[in-house]
Amino acid sequence: MRSEDLDLLRELPLFQGISDAGFRELTQAAFLQRFPAQVTLINEGEHADFLHVVLEGLVEMFARDRQRESVLTIVQPVSTFILAAVITDEIYLKSARTLVASRILMLPAASVRKVFAEEPSFARAIVAELGFRYREVVRELKNQKLRTGAERLAAWLLGQSHAAGGARELTLPFEKRVLASLLGMTPENLSRAFATLAAYGVTSSGKRVRLDDPDALANLSRPSHFIDEWKNGD
Amino acid sequence: MRSEDLDLLRELPLFQGISDAGFRELTQAAFLQRFPAQVTLINEGEHADFLHVVLEGLVEMFARDRQRESVLTIVQPVSTFILAAVITDEIYLKSARTLVASRILMLPAASVRKVFAEEPSFARAIVAELGFRYREVVRELKNQKLRTGAERLAAWLLGQSHAAGGARELTLPFEKRVLASLLGMTPENLSRAFATLAAYGVTSSGKRVRLDDPDALANLSRPSHFIDEWKNGD
DNA sequence: CTTCTGATTTGATAATTATCAATTTTGAGA
DNA sequence: TCTCAAAATTGATAATTATCAAATCAGAAG
Known part of the structure; x- marks a missing residue:
């Protein structure tokens, strides 16, 4: 060792x-x-x-x-x-x-x-x-228990963005089917959740995701100090 | 004190x-x-x-x-x-x-x-x-994440039964709307879940619940050592 | 660069769960 | 025992999510 x-x-x-x-x-x-x-x-x-x-x-x-x-x-x-x-x-x-x-x-x-x-x-x-x-x-x-699938995705994306210093461009660290399961949904559902978030400025191609309107996203999922660890220390 | x-x-x-x-x-x-x-x-x-x-x-x-x-x-x-x-x-x-x-x-x-x-x-x-x-x-x-509403109810009922020494007759310790929320569903849904479980020998009137066929219930929810704490020590 | 398998997306449909509204039931307090 | 507000149930419908199937896409191996 x-x-x-x-x-x-x-x-x-x-x-x-x-x-x-x-x-x-x-x-x-x-x-x-x-x-x-x-x-x-x-x-x-x-x-x-x-x-x-x-x-x-x-x-x-x-x-x-x-x-x-x-x-x-x-x-x-x-x-x-x-x-x-x-x-x-x-x-x-x-x-x-x-x-x-x-x-x-x-x-x-x-x-x-x-x-x-x-x-x-x-x-x-x-x-x-x-x-x-x-x-x-x-x-x-x-x-x-408190969020819908699309909200969980939005919150997760915001968390990733936060972890990357507020970056608006992310690269998913693993496959979408893994993310889907982590977020408690099927891959098909995740795909549709991404489609839903398009209205909130989320565009993605492959593992690359852009958040063009973080405020709109935040408004959708309302990241909370009481749920999202990354909201602490703000 | x-x-x-x-x-x-x-x-x-x-x-x-x-x-x-x-x-x-x-x-x-x-x-x-x-x-x-x-x-x-x-x-x-x-x-x-x-x-x-x-x-x-x-x-x-x-x-x-x-x-x-x-x-x-x-x-x-x-x-x-x-x-x-x-x-x-x-x-x-x-x-x-x-x-x-x-x-x-x-x-x-x-x-x-x-x-x-x-x-x-x-x-x-x-x-x-x-x-x-x-x-x-x-x-x-x-x-x-792994069970449906009806399965969670079935598992919960079996857990209660186990805690009561295997009793087939239970009295809910709190209101059904609280149980619904605990199990992650709406009261309406819980009501329907109870109706679903009728096919598995569950009858209820008010806070009194009878489990006439625990085996059928167990077959539905498959209580697991890895999910249901009460399954340990069996 | 091409091939090819597995991941992703899309479409259609079903199952599950939630919502809204209206009864019915229950139980605590008078 | 009676009253009455809240809880629970039931019905109708909508939203959400899952499933199945097919098509497309992407990335690793050659």
């Missing part, structure tokens, strides 16, 4: 407060793997044996129930995923699959729980992380 | 590991209030100043976006709510309102954060609680 990767890890808020000994404990039995796109890393229902960290690439977390499948979140570098399952020593509630070629660091769950039990600062960092993640899911649940 | 109430609190997993001093710190500035039904305790967007504990009664957590409103969870005694907002020192993402007359204990957020910073065992208990809650919301998000 390269020391730059360790540095990346060390810089995450989650790992900043740990002692060097604790950090070594966590990382000594860790291993790094490269995966091509479309590789399943985790199957929901399996016992949580590793805390995963995306160092590079893109991972989708999804769930299935009978025929249906839905993308729940997209994990970008550098961040961990399935911390809650690891720390509660439970099964995974989501499956994970690489969207593009990715470098994934895997920390043994037992080590994570050991350091968690021994180092109060790690426990506190985990609280901060879990608290934040909890709130993320609550926001997403509200997004799903 | 009655000492029995303190005992109730002390018995919650969240507070069990704390030192007596820490527990005193938490509870000295706490206060207990009785509220009639339909009183708003929290408005989303407000800063989280108290950790609330339902000692008696029933509280609904809900959120609004423009015209729409949706019930996100129902909090039963004895449990805390909005721990995540308190611990991250943030605004509430949900509003809270009593469904019936309730006794609510309010612990100052500052005390909670102080004891959290000082007592590793409390930090660890909070991790356990947040981890569990996080997983609850993930389950709910999956419930929403």
Whole structure:
């Protein structure tokens, strides 16, 4: 494992407060793997044996129930995923699959729980992380229950634009069918939602999307501090 | 504050590991209030100043976006709510309102954060609680994204039945319009969902519901360990 | 550059869910 | 027990979303 990767890890808020000994404990039995796109890393229902960290690439977390499948979140570098399952020593509630070629660091769950039990600062960092993640899911649940498909798309586009420093031209980081599932709709529906948003200045060709009238979009979806995380700090 | 109430609190997993001093710190500035039904305790967007504990009664957590409103969870005694907002020192993402007359204990957020910073065992208990809650919301998000309305109702009824020791006769603990919103549908729709479930042995009159054919119901909604918390431990 | 598979779009239709309106029912309080 | 406002149901219709099928498009492999 390269020391730059360790540095990346060390810089995450989650790992900043740990002692060097604790950090070594966590990382000594860790291993790094490269995966091509479309590789399943985790199957929901399996016992949580590793805390995963995306160092590079893109991972989708999804769930299935009978025929249906839905993308729940997209994990970008550098961040961990399935911390809650690891720390509660439970099964995974989501499956994970690489969207593009990715470098994934895997920390043994037992080590994570050991350091968690021994180092109060790690426990506190985990609280901060879990608290934040909890709130993320609550926001997403509200997004799903309170907005229509087109509104969710509008809000998502505005969020992407915000993340890109207010850019009016975006490039979708993944396929539209993934976005559709993330937003809780079918690909056909997403296509029509884009058509609907044309009236609000949204034009798209392939993965390139232009937002010519962000105000109109905002008026449609009313981004809210209470739903859209990116609205904070404005 | 009655000492029995303190005992109730002390018995919650969240507070069990704390030192007596820490527990005193938490509870000295706490206060207990009785509220009639339909009183708003929290408005989303407000800063989280108290950790609330339902000692008696029933509280609904809900959120609004423009015209729409949706019930996100129902909090039963004895449990805390909005721990995540308190611990991250943030605004509430949900509003809270009593469904019936309730006794609510309010612990100052500052005390909670102080004891959290000082007592590793409390930090660890909070991790356990947040981890569990996080997983609850993930389950709910999956419930929403992967199931139809009628399926959600079926799964909910089976969950209630399970909680009542497998009883085939249930009494709804709150109004149907609340249940409708919790399940992510309109009251009209819930009414029709009940009609749909008649074919699966569900009969209801008022708040009384009978499940004559739980197997058929289960076949419809396929309760899953990965969505329905109550399926665990079977 | 071409080929070809899979993604996306479009069209037609069905299923699901929401809305609006009108009854009917229920349950709390007089 | 009676009254009455709110809750629940029912009916009619609209909006939203899903499904199926076909056509088009795009991007990776050769």
